[in-house]
Amino acid sequence: MNHFKPYNRRAFLRRGLLLGAGMVGILKSGFAADKKMNVMTVTGMVSASSMRNTLTHEHILVDFIGAEEINPPRWDREEVIKKALPYLEEARNAGCHTLIDCTPNYLGRDVVLLKQLSEKSGLLIVTNTGYYGGSDNKFLPAHTFTETPDQLSKRWVHEWQNGIDGTRIKPGFMKISVNPDHLSEVSLKLIQAAALTHLKTGLTIASHTGPAIPAFEQIEILKTNKIDPAAFIWVHAQSESDPGQYVKAVREGAWVSLDGLNSDNVQDYLQKLIQLKKEKCLHRILLSHDAGWYDPAKPDGGEFREYTALFRKLIPAMEQDGFVEAEVLQLIQKNAENAFSIGVKKWKKKRGA
């Protein structure tokens, strides 16, 4: 019944397998195989290898009220836990071990809630720092418009150094959002702040981006700051209709996040993966659902989408199509480890680049 069982066993063997079959990807990605990699979860720092099967872009709670009105929080944690916990437990039953929560500050990030849910569900959960600049800047606090990238970065670095909202819970990556066209002034400021923060913290930048144009503009800004595109996750890349752009981003070294998976679009995702495998790009692809979430504006949090299609639908479809275990594990384990491991990724100009 559960196609996923084999990956939950033989953990030791699996590591060996990956070091064989996945070595090309690891070397390509510029991470030394013997370098110790760590990730920051809401329950503390752990070795990246303990993430295992990871959903790299999900949400547990999102409040769309806007930055001006979000405080104090409008939700009852007990109610949210009652609603969300069964979905997290179901994700765990399906084979998930780690969930990256992509709800940023001013959109409902609640790290105390995330920690409670991590402890109750047994999933590792990772939270973020950074600001969300899409949606006509509705989710940006007023100081974003007056402060410099350096000042914004100081706020994010402060969360990394001291913890979030008076807790000791620290971000494991940055989540920003930019407008879906040539970068606006504010979007430019956010990616510049993210670049400065990366250099001080080693946190990876996951940027809600969509189409290719702003993705490559952000990659350029990172390179001018001497940051390797390996520090950048192109979030919602599935909004870009030309798959050739994914290949181009992978060749640059960036992470391409195909994160809108659900039970109705499994074949579409499978076709994308078949193409990316042909192009030898699997070592830079992240998969997730962008599912969840409890919405405080709706009765009982509204409709909650589940986090299981990857494990229950897409992976069996990949296996049927001839994807081997090492390729599946590259996608759901190794890539997440490499993408979210903490460390400054310096860009060295390549010949001809």
Ligand SMILES: [Zn+2]
């Ligand atoms: Zn999202």
